Amino acid sequence: MLSRCRWLFSAITAAVLAVGSATAQTPVKAVASFSILGDMVQAIGGSRVSVTTLVGPDGDAHVFQPAPGDAKAVADAKVVFVNGLGFEGWMERLAQSAGFKGQVMVATQGIKPNKMKDEDDAHGHAQGTDAKKDEHEKIDPHAWQDLRNGLVYADNIAAGLIAADPAGAETYKANAAAYKKQLQELDAWVKAEIGAVAKAKRRVITSHDAFGYFGSAYGVTFLAPVGVSTDAEPSAKGVAALIRQIKQQKIKALFVENITNPKLVEQIGKETGVKLGGALYSDALSKPDGPAGTYIKMFRNNVPLLKAAMLGN
Numbered sequence: 001m002l003s004r005c006r007w008l009f010s011a012i013t014a015a016v017l018a019v020g021s022a023t024a025q026t027p028v029k030a031v032a033s034f035s036i037l038g039d040m041v042q043a044i045g046g047s048r049v050s051v052t053t054l055v056g057p058d059g060d061a062h063v064f065q066p067a068p069g070d071a072k073a074v075a076d077a078k079v080v081f082v083n084g085l086g087f088e089g090w091m092e093r094l095a096q097s098a099g100f101k102g103q104v105m106v107a108t109q110g111i112k113p114n115k116m117k118d119e120d121d122a123h124g125h126a127q128g129t130d131a132k133k134d135e136h137e138k139i140d141p142h143a144w145q146d147l148r149n150g151l152v153y154a155d156n157i158a159a160g161l162i163a164a165d166p167a168g169a170e171t172y173k174a175n176a177a178a179y180k181k182q183l184q185e186l187d188a189w190v191k192a193e194i195g196a197v198a199k200a201k202r203r204v205i206t207s208h209d210a211f212g213y214f215g216s217a218y219g220v221t222f223l224a225p226v227g228v229s230t231d232a233e234p235s236a237k238g239v240a241a242l243i244r245q246i247k248q249q250k251i252k253a254l255f256v257e258n259i260t261n262p263k264l265v266e267q268i269g270k271e272t273g274v275k276l277g278g279a280l281y282s283d284a285l286s287k288p289d290g291p292a293g294t295y296i297k298m299f300r301n302n303v304p305l306l307k308a309a310m311l312g313n
Protein backbone atom coordinates (compact mmCIF):
# COMPACT_ATOMS: atom_id res chain seq x y z
CA MET A 1 0.00 0.00 0.00
CA LEU A 2 2.73 2.36 0.98
CA SER A 3 4.71 1.70 -2.14
CA ARG A 4 1.62 2.23 -4.30
CA CYS A 5 0.99 5.57 -2.62
CA ARG A 6 4.55 6.57 -3.20
CA TRP A 7 4.30 5.59 -6.84
CA LEU A 8 1.17 7.66 -7.28
CA PHE A 9 2.75 10.63 -5.58
CA SER A 10 5.84 10.59 -7.76
CA ALA A 11 3.72 10.17 -10.89
CA ILE A 12 1.72 13.28 -9.98
CA THR A 13 4.90 15.20 -9.18
CA ALA A 14 6.39 14.25 -12.54
CA ALA A 15 3.23 15.36 -14.35
CA VAL A 16 3.21 18.71 -12.55
CA LEU A 17 6.89 19.28 -13.34
CA ALA A 18 6.34 18.45 -17.00
CA VAL A 19 3.45 20.90 -17.33
CA GLY A 20 5.41 23.51 -15.40
CA SER A 21 8.47 23.34 -17.68
CA ALA A 22 6.31 23.50 -20.81
CA THR A 23 4.45 26.66 -19.84
CA ALA A 24 6.09 28.73 -17.14
CA GLN A 25 9.51 29.50 -18.61
CA THR A 26 10.35 33.21 -18.60
CA PRO A 27 11.50 34.16 -22.10
CA VAL A 28 15.24 34.69 -22.49
CA LYS A 29 15.97 38.32 -23.31
CA ALA A 30 18.01 38.67 -26.48
CA VAL A 31 19.08 41.79 -28.33
CA ALA A 32 19.77 41.82 -32.07
CA SER A 33 21.56 44.75 -33.65
CA PHE A 34 19.33 45.06 -36.74
CA SER A 35 15.98 43.86 -38.04
CA ILE A 36 17.14 41.08 -40.39
CA LEU A 37 19.17 39.46 -37.63
CA GLY A 38 16.37 40.05 -35.11
CA ASP A 39 13.95 38.10 -37.31
CA MET A 40 16.40 35.19 -37.58
CA VAL A 41 16.95 35.12 -33.79
CA GLN A 42 13.18 35.08 -33.24
CA ALA A 43 12.72 32.29 -35.80
CA ILE A 44 15.25 30.09 -34.01
CA GLY A 45 14.42 31.21 -30.47
CA GLY A 46 10.67 30.75 -30.88
CA SER A 47 8.58 31.30 -27.78
CA ARG A 48 11.55 30.70 -25.43
CA VAL A 49 13.14 33.99 -26.50
CA SER A 50 12.01 37.60 -26.55
CA VAL A 51 14.03 39.67 -29.02
CA THR A 52 14.65 43.40 -28.93
CA THR A 53 15.95 44.81 -32.21
CA LEU A 54 18.01 48.00 -32.01
CA VAL A 55 17.94 49.21 -35.64
CA GLY A 56 14.33 48.61 -36.65
CA PRO A 57 12.47 48.29 -39.98
CA ASP A 58 13.82 50.52 -42.77
CA GLY A 59 16.63 51.67 -40.45
CA ASP A 60 20.25 52.13 -41.52
CA ALA A 61 22.63 50.28 -39.17
CA HIS A 62 25.71 51.83 -40.84
CA VAL A 63 24.95 55.25 -39.40
CA PHE A 64 22.87 54.31 -36.34
CA GLN A 65 23.11 56.40 -33.19
CA PRO A 66 22.00 54.47 -30.10
CA ALA A 67 19.55 56.13 -27.70
CA PRO A 68 19.42 55.63 -23.90
CA GLY A 69 16.65 53.03 -24.35
CA ASP A 70 19.03 50.93 -26.44
CA ALA A 71 21.60 50.85 -23.64
CA LYS A 72 18.86 49.68 -21.27
CA ALA A 73 17.84 46.87 -23.64
CA VAL A 74 21.46 45.73 -23.91
CA ALA A 75 21.94 45.95 -20.13
CA ASP A 76 18.88 43.74 -19.58
CA ALA A 77 19.83 41.16 -22.23
CA LYS A 78 21.15 37.70 -21.57
CA VAL A 79 22.69 37.53 -25.03
CA VAL A 80 23.42 40.10 -27.75
CA PHE A 81 23.65 39.21 -31.44
CA VAL A 82 25.55 41.30 -33.97
CA ASN A 83 26.32 40.82 -37.66
CA GLY A 84 30.02 41.71 -37.32
CA LEU A 85 32.36 42.42 -40.28
CA GLY A 86 32.33 46.09 -39.28
CA PHE A 87 28.58 46.55 -39.78
CA GLU A 88 27.82 47.85 -36.28
CA GLY A 89 30.71 50.16 -35.47
CA TRP A 90 28.63 51.59 -32.60
CA MET A 91 28.03 48.31 -30.75
CA GLU A 92 31.24 48.06 -28.73
CA ARG A 93 30.73 51.45 -27.14
CA LEU A 94 27.04 50.73 -26.54
CA ALA A 95 27.79 47.41 -24.80
CA GLN A 96 30.41 49.16 -22.71
CA SER A 97 28.20 52.06 -21.67
CA ALA A 98 25.41 49.58 -20.88
CA GLY A 99 27.78 47.63 -18.65
CA PHE A 100 26.89 44.47 -20.58
CA LYS A 101 28.81 41.52 -19.16
CA GLY A 102 27.23 38.75 -21.21
CA GLN A 103 28.32 37.33 -24.50
CA VAL A 104 28.17 39.22 -27.79
CA MET A 105 27.59 36.58 -30.47
CA VAL A 106 28.83 37.39 -33.96
CA ALA A 107 26.44 35.91 -36.52
CA THR A 108 28.99 35.96 -39.35
CA GLN A 109 31.56 33.94 -37.41
CA GLY A 110 33.06 31.39 -39.81
CA ILE A 111 31.93 33.20 -42.97
CA LYS A 112 34.57 34.09 -45.53
CA PRO A 113 34.17 37.85 -45.92
CA ASN A 114 34.00 39.52 -49.32
CA LYS A 115 36.31 42.44 -49.81
CA MET A 116 35.76 45.20 -52.29
CA LYS A 117 38.06 44.40 -55.18
CA ASP A 118 39.89 46.70 -57.56
CA GLU A 119 37.67 45.70 -60.47
CA ASP A 120 34.86 47.50 -58.67
CA ASP A 121 36.46 50.63 -60.10
CA ALA A 122 34.46 49.81 -63.18
CA HIS A 123 31.32 49.96 -61.08
CA GLY A 124 31.14 53.69 -60.99
CA HIS A 125 33.57 54.47 -58.21
CA ALA A 126 36.16 57.15 -58.74
CA GLN A 127 39.62 55.81 -59.43
CA GLY A 128 43.16 56.69 -58.60
CA THR A 129 43.43 58.26 -55.18
CA ASP A 130 44.78 56.36 -52.19
CA ALA A 131 41.66 57.13 -50.20
CA LYS A 132 39.55 55.38 -52.79
CA LYS A 133 41.95 52.46 -52.83
CA ASP A 134 41.47 52.08 -49.08
CA GLU A 135 37.73 52.11 -49.54
CA HIS A 136 38.04 49.23 -51.99
CA GLU A 137 39.81 47.14 -49.39
CA LYS A 138 36.91 47.50 -47.00
CA ILE A 139 35.24 44.35 -45.82
CA ASP A 140 31.69 43.96 -47.10
CA PRO A 141 29.39 43.29 -44.11
CA HIS A 142 26.23 42.33 -46.08
CA ALA A 143 26.85 38.57 -45.84
CA TRP A 144 23.14 37.80 -45.21
CA GLN A 145 22.38 38.50 -48.86
CA ASP A 146 23.81 35.05 -49.71
CA LEU A 147 21.42 32.43 -48.32
CA ARG A 148 24.24 29.93 -47.84
CA ASN A 149 25.63 32.42 -45.34
CA GLY A 150 22.16 32.53 -43.80
CA LEU A 151 22.72 28.88 -42.86
CA VAL A 152 25.87 29.88 -40.95
CA TYR A 153 23.95 32.68 -39.23
CA ALA A 154 21.34 30.11 -38.15
CA ASP A 155 23.99 27.82 -36.63
CA ASN A 156 25.71 30.71 -34.84
CA ILE A 157 22.39 32.00 -33.50
CA ALA A 158 21.45 28.55 -32.23
CA ALA A 159 24.84 28.24 -30.52
CA GLY A 160 24.40 31.67 -28.93
CA LEU A 161 20.94 30.81 -27.63
CA ILE A 162 22.10 27.45 -26.28
CA ALA A 163 24.96 29.18 -24.43
CA ALA A 164 22.48 31.65 -22.91
CA ASP A 165 19.77 29.06 -22.19
CA PRO A 166 21.14 25.49 -22.13
CA ALA A 167 17.75 24.09 -21.07
CA GLY A 168 16.36 25.09 -24.47
CA ALA A 169 19.10 23.36 -26.47
CA GLU A 170 16.85 20.77 -28.08
CA THR A 171 14.27 23.40 -29.06
CA TYR A 172 16.89 25.69 -30.59
CA LYS A 173 18.50 22.85 -32.50
CA ALA A 174 15.14 21.69 -33.89
CA ASN A 175 14.09 25.26 -34.78
CA ALA A 176 17.44 25.94 -36.48
CA ALA A 177 17.20 22.73 -38.49
CA ALA A 178 13.68 23.58 -39.69
CA TYR A 179 14.70 27.15 -40.48
CA LYS A 180 17.79 26.04 -42.41
CA LYS A 181 15.62 23.74 -44.50
CA GLN A 182 13.47 26.74 -45.46
CA LEU A 183 16.58 28.75 -46.35
CA GLN A 184 17.92 25.93 -48.52
CA GLU A 185 14.64 25.74 -50.42
CA LEU A 186 14.66 29.51 -50.82
CA ASP A 187 18.26 29.38 -52.07
CA ALA A 188 17.29 26.88 -54.76
CA TRP A 189 14.36 29.10 -55.79
CA VAL A 190 16.58 32.22 -56.03
CA LYS A 191 19.08 30.29 -58.17
CA ALA A 192 16.31 29.12 -60.51
CA GLU A 193 14.73 32.59 -60.80
CA ILE A 194 18.00 34.41 -61.49
CA GLY A 195 19.19 31.51 -63.66
CA ALA A 196 16.22 32.16 -65.98
CA VAL A 197 17.77 35.53 -66.94
CA ALA A 198 20.49 35.51 -69.64
CA LYS A 199 23.90 36.13 -68.05
CA ALA A 200 24.57 39.20 -70.20
CA LYS A 201 21.42 40.85 -68.82
CA ARG A 202 22.29 40.38 -65.16
CA ARG A 203 23.33 43.93 -64.31
CA VAL A 204 21.64 46.01 -61.64
CA ILE A 205 22.14 49.49 -60.18
CA THR A 206 21.38 50.06 -56.49
CA SER A 207 22.05 52.91 -54.04
CA HIS A 208 24.99 51.40 -52.15
CA ASP A 209 27.08 48.23 -52.43
CA ALA A 210 24.81 46.02 -50.33
CA PHE A 211 24.45 43.14 -52.79
CA GLY A 212 28.03 41.94 -53.30
CA TYR A 213 27.33 38.57 -51.64
CA PHE A 214 24.07 38.19 -53.53
CA GLY A 215 25.96 38.96 -56.74
CA SER A 216 28.67 36.37 -56.08
CA ALA A 217 26.18 33.71 -54.98
CA TYR A 218 23.63 34.09 -57.76
CA GLY A 219 25.66 35.52 -60.64
CA VAL A 220 24.50 39.15 -60.83
CA THR A 221 26.68 42.23 -61.24
CA PHE A 222 25.56 45.02 -58.94
CA LEU A 223 26.77 48.56 -59.50
CA ALA A 224 26.32 51.36 -57.00
CA PRO A 225 27.29 55.02 -56.62
CA VAL A 226 28.01 54.49 -52.88
CA GLY A 227 30.32 51.86 -51.37
CA VAL A 228 29.76 49.16 -48.77
CA SER A 229 28.89 51.69 -46.07
CA THR A 230 26.32 54.44 -46.45
CA ASP A 231 28.41 56.85 -44.36
CA ALA A 232 30.55 57.84 -47.36
CA GLU A 233 29.44 60.49 -49.82
CA PRO A 234 29.46 59.45 -53.47
CA SER A 235 31.99 61.34 -55.57
CA ALA A 236 30.75 63.42 -58.50
CA LYS A 237 33.32 61.68 -60.69
CA GLY A 238 32.09 58.25 -59.59
CA VAL A 239 28.46 59.12 -60.28
CA ALA A 240 29.36 60.51 -63.71
CA ALA A 241 31.23 57.28 -64.54
CA LEU A 242 28.26 55.20 -63.42
CA ILE A 243 25.89 57.24 -65.60
CA ARG A 244 28.19 56.71 -68.60
CA GLN A 245 28.25 52.99 -67.92
CA ILE A 246 24.45 52.76 -67.63
CA LYS A 247 24.11 54.49 -71.00
CA GLN A 248 26.84 52.45 -72.72
CA GLN A 249 25.60 49.11 -71.44
CA LYS A 250 21.92 50.08 -71.74
CA ILE A 251 21.23 49.00 -68.16
CA LYS A 252 17.54 49.31 -67.28
CA ALA A 253 17.53 47.71 -63.84
CA LEU A 254 17.73 50.65 -61.45
CA PHE A 255 16.66 50.40 -57.81
CA VAL A 256 16.39 52.49 -54.69
CA GLU A 257 16.85 50.79 -51.31
CA ASN A 258 14.52 50.96 -48.36
CA ILE A 259 17.26 52.29 -46.05
CA THR A 260 18.80 55.03 -48.17
CA ASN A 261 17.69 58.40 -49.42
CA PRO A 262 16.28 57.75 -52.93
CA LYS A 263 17.41 61.12 -54.30
CA LEU A 264 20.71 60.06 -55.84
CA VAL A 265 19.25 57.05 -57.65
CA GLU A 266 16.28 59.13 -58.79
CA GLN A 267 18.70 61.68 -60.21
CA ILE A 268 20.63 58.91 -62.00
CA GLY A 269 17.32 57.67 -63.39
CA LYS A 270 16.50 61.14 -64.67
CA GLU A 271 19.89 61.61 -66.31
CA THR A 272 19.86 58.21 -68.00
CA GLY A 273 16.17 58.07 -68.81
CA VAL A 274 15.84 54.80 -66.89
CA LYS A 275 12.67 54.11 -64.93
CA LEU A 276 13.07 52.95 -61.33
CA GLY A 277 12.43 49.22 -60.78
CA GLY A 278 11.14 49.73 -57.23
CA ALA A 279 12.73 49.44 -53.79
CA LEU A 280 15.01 46.60 -52.75
CA TYR A 281 15.32 45.62 -49.12
CA SER A 282 19.04 45.53 -48.48
CA ASP A 283 20.06 46.21 -44.87
CA ALA A 284 16.70 46.20 -43.08
CA LEU A 285 13.30 44.57 -43.25
CA SER A 286 10.04 46.38 -43.88
CA LYS A 287 7.53 46.74 -41.07
CA PRO A 288 5.99 43.33 -40.25
CA ASP A 289 2.93 43.91 -42.47
CA GLY A 290 5.05 45.27 -45.36
CA PRO A 291 6.45 43.33 -48.34
CA ALA A 292 9.66 42.23 -46.58
CA GLY A 293 8.69 41.62 -42.97
CA THR A 294 11.07 38.66 -42.54
CA TYR A 295 14.48 37.57 -43.86
CA ILE A 296 12.73 35.02 -46.07
CA LYS A 297 10.12 37.51 -47.34
CA MET A 298 12.93 39.93 -48.17
CA PHE A 299 14.18 37.50 -50.83
CA ARG A 300 10.63 36.76 -51.96
CA ASN A 301 10.21 40.52 -52.50
CA ASN A 302 13.60 41.37 -54.02
CA VAL A 303 14.12 38.49 -56.44
CA PRO A 304 11.00 38.96 -58.65
CA LEU A 305 11.72 42.71 -58.84
CA LEU A 306 15.35 42.03 -59.83
CA LYS A 307 14.33 39.41 -62.37
CA ALA A 308 11.70 41.60 -64.03
CA ALA A 309 14.07 44.56 -64.26
CA MET A 310 17.00 42.50 -65.58
CA LEU A 311 14.83 40.94 -68.29
CA GLY A 312 14.38 44.53 -69.55
CA ASN A 313 18.16 45.06 -69.91
Ligand SMILES: [Zn+2]
Pocket residue numbers: 062142208209210228229230282283
Ligand atom coordinates in the same frame (compact mmCIF):
# COMPACT_ATOMS: atom_id res chain seq x y z
ZN1 LIG B 1 24.65 48.48 -46.22
